[in-house]
Amino acid sequence: MTAITLNSINKSFGPVHVLKDISLEFNKGEFVVLVGPSGCGKSTLLRMIAGLEPVSSGDLIFGETRVNDLEPRERDIAMVFQSYALYPHMNVERNLGFSLELRKRDAAEKQKRTSHAAGILGLDKLLDRFPKALSGGQRQRVAMGRAIVRDPQIFLFDEPLSNLDAALRIEMRIEIAKLHQRLGTTMVYVTHDQVEAMTLADRIVVMNAGNVEQVGTPLDLYSNPANLFVAGFLGSPKMNFVSHDDPALSLPKALTHPKAKTYGIRPEHIQVTAPDDNAHLIGTIDVVERLGSDTIFYINHGAKQPFVVRVPGIDRTALGEKIGCIFQPNDLHRFNADGQSISEK
Amino acid sequence: MASRTSFSVAGTLRYAAIILYVLFALFPIYWLVKIAITPDRLIYTEGTHIWPSTFTLDNFTSVLFLTDFLVYFKNSMIVSLGTAFFTTLVATAAGYAFSRFHFRGKAIIIALMLITQMFPLLMIIAPIYKIMAGLRLLDSLTGLIIVYTAFNVPFATFLMQGFFDGIPKDLEEAAMIDGCTRFEALRKVIFPLTLPGLAATLGFIFTAAWSELLFALMLINSDDKMTFPVGLKTFVSKFAVDWGQMMAAGTLALIPSCIFFILIQRFLVQGLTAGAVKG
Numbered sequence A: 001m002t003a004i005t006l007n008s009i010n011k012s013f014g015p016v017h018v019l020k021d022i023s024l025e026f027n028k029g030e031f032v033v034l035v036g037p038s039g040c041g042k043s044t045l046l047r048m049i050a051g052l053e054p055v056s057s058g059d060l061i062f063g064e065t066r067v068n069d070l071e072p073r074e075r076d077i078a079m080v081f082q083s084y085a086l087y088p089h090m091n092v093e094r095n096l097g098f099s100l101e102l103r104k105r106d107a108a109e110k111q112k113r114t115s116h117a118a119g120i121l122g123l124d125k126l127l128d129r130f131p132k133a134l135s136g137g138q139r140q141r142v143a144m145g146r147a148i149v150r151d152p153q154i155f156l157f158d159e160p161l162s163n164l165d166a167a168l169r170i171e172m173r174i175e176i177a178k179l180h181q182r183l184g185t186t187m188v189y190v191t192h193d194q195v196e197a198m199t200l201a202d203r204i205v206v207m208n209a210g211n212v213e214q215v216g217t218p219l220d221l222y223s224n225p226a227n228l229f230v231a232g233f234l235g236s237p238k239m240n241f242v243s244h245d246d247p248a249l250s251l252p253k254a255l256t257h258p259k260a261k262t263y264g265i266r267p268e269h270i271q272v273t274a275p276d277d278n279a280h281l282i283g284t285i286d287v288v289e290r291l292g293s294d295t296i297f298y299i300n301h302g303a304k305q306p307f308v309v310r311v312p313g314i315d316r317t318a319l320g321e322k323i324g325c326i327f328q329p330n331d332l333h334r335f336n337a338d339g340q341s342i343s344e345k
Numbered sequence B: 001m002a003s004r005t006s007f008s009v010a011g012t013l014r015y016a017a018i019i020l021y022v023l024f025a026l027f028p029i030y031w032l033v034k035i036a037i038t039p040d041r042l043i044y045t046e047g048t049h050i051w052p053s054t055f056t057l058d059n060f061t062s063v064l065f066l067t068d069f070l071v072y073f074k075n076s077m078i079v080s081l082g083t084a085f086f087t088t089l090v091a092t093a094a095g096y097a098f099s100r101f102h103f104r105g106k107a108i109i110i111a112l113m114l115i116t117q118m119f120p121l122l123m124i125i126a127p128i129y130k131i132m133a134g135l136r137l138l139d140s141l142t143g144l145i146i147v148y149t150a151f152n153v154p155f156a157t158f159l160m161q162g163f164f165d166g167i168p169k170d171l172e173e174a175a176m177i178d179g180c181t182r183f184e185a186l187r188k189v190i191f192p193l194t195l196p197g198l199a200a201t202l203g204f205i206f207t208a209a210w211s212e213l214l215f216a217l218m219l220i221n222s223d224d225k226m227t228f229p230v231g232l233k234t235f236v237s238k239f240a241v242d243w244g245q246m247m248a249a250g251t252l253a254l255i256p257s258c259i260f261f262i263l264i265q266r267f268l269v270q271g272l273t274a275g276a277v278k279g
Helices: A042-050 A092-102 A107-121 A136-150 A166-183 A194-200 A218-223 A228-233 B002-037 B058-066 B069-100 B106-116 B121-134 B141-165 B169-178 B182-210 B214-219 B228-235 B243-268
Strands: A002-013 A016-027 A031-035 A057-062 A077-080 A154-158 A186-191 A203-208 A211-216 A240-243 A262-265 A270-273 A281-290 A294-300 A307-312 A322-327 A333-335
Touching: A002 A042, A002 A186, A016 A042, A016 A186, A016 A211, A031 A042, A031 A194, A042 A077, A042 A154, A042 A186, A077 A136, A077 B169, A092 A107, A092 A136, A092 B169, A107 A136, A107 A166, A136 A166, A136 B169, A166 A194, A186 A194, A194 A218, A203 A218, A203 A228, A211 A218, A211 A228, A228 A240, A228 A262, A228 A333, A240 A307, A270 A307, A294 A322, B002 B058, B002 B243, B058 B069, B058 B243, B069 B141, B069 B182, B069 B228, B069 B243, B106 B141, B121 B141, B121 B214, B141 B182, B141 B214, B169 B182, B182 B243, B214 B228, B228 B243
Parallel strands: A031 A186, A031 A203, A077 A154, A154 A186
Antiparallel strands: A002 A016, A002 A057, A203 A211, A240 A262, A262 A333, A270 A322, A281 A294, A281 A322, A294 A307
């Protein structure tokens, strides 16, 4: 069953057309991540779903109901903001229960639902505190608790982790994943962090400059990116792109494609070899990053962008050495002149 | 050790500077009170002494019981409280609109409001007099409240807009998602956080209206409508100035301002919004 349908949604701010004819369907209980670089329109799209931005044209449908003209409070949604947006003049308990207070629920129910949410997120001991006396992670939890208390049809997250430090971000990411498993509510999550997108999503919507570039499961997008943008956006370190006429490239005929203008290969899909005739690409090592679990080589092959190779474990190959690279045939991506993926292998 | 010494030297200097400033700022008030309690016969003989050889409260009793001081005081109270209330009301609504909404002509309205602040009062006092005469609001406290409100609204609006700008938009949006209408979000979430701003605006406008002389002088002529600054003038007669009573009246006139600020000062304490957003 579909929870949210976007039907040819457009959004303009004055003369600026920020979202162009977006049509998407989110299933009930699905965790959808909208991902893309800053300014791609992902947050605007989320705010339109929330009812905080009017839809310029198109239909926004929740279940069977068109909600374009409904106020945020009539949409049965909860939203976690990047800034947390906790009410500073209310303690944690009132922050959590504010939505129930507005709906004039009785004290017993309020108490029950507030302490249930506090229990899930480990906020029991903080109920009397005010937001200013909480750490970043605790504030983040209260913001999520406020959403849980509502028991809404749809959860919306607007870059909820970007204000946390790296360690806390991983911890909260896991909590959000657990929360989704536990509640099974439809969640729409906006981030510019592709690791969050890959780890949390059932499906990812990759956006760029107001357009949807590709929709799919994380692994689908990783293995079969539809175009250069998606290929370069997901994955870390990002995919290497080599022009078909790059002199350092010597692909066997079987791997080439007559229409291919750009070849893409992920750093983890490359085998290091001697710089001889068998190598698909030859270059010298400019920079080495040894992470313990992996070794990352930045190879100078004459192009502007270094060619990145990730080898598992510790590799002792030294700086300045000339090496060859062999691409695994199934992992080589070919893109035509328009940057679209050429699907047949 | 060396750094600690330099630190305490810096600290001492800082305190010395603050003390000097406070002395400088409070000296006129000290002088006001000193003259008020100096007996009339000593004002000219001991006028420049730091402290008079004897003191008296006669000036206060005569101001309170033998002059129209209480009438002026009451009039000033009505005008100042009225002005503070209406100005803050209008400025709050306008400041919220400027802070939160985009509408056609916003820039022009802001520019016009700024322009009203650019003219010297003396230039516009004649037209104002004419307008108020036409409205039959001369020699009336209501007329004075209207004029004061009109003149204070632009500044107060900018002040309030600044306070609203300081409250993250996310808070309102969160409240609207939680179930508030826009007005409820304003009343239940934004308004409590604006209290320091409201207090500052109220205090500022109250003081401005309390000490305004020019309009009060031009628009009011009967004795029973005079506000306090105009009333002070009655202590200056053709041949003499009753310094003692004038200073006593001035001292008494400070009291409401002080009480007002004591009442609102707890709202003036900032930092209520700390913790609303990241950080």
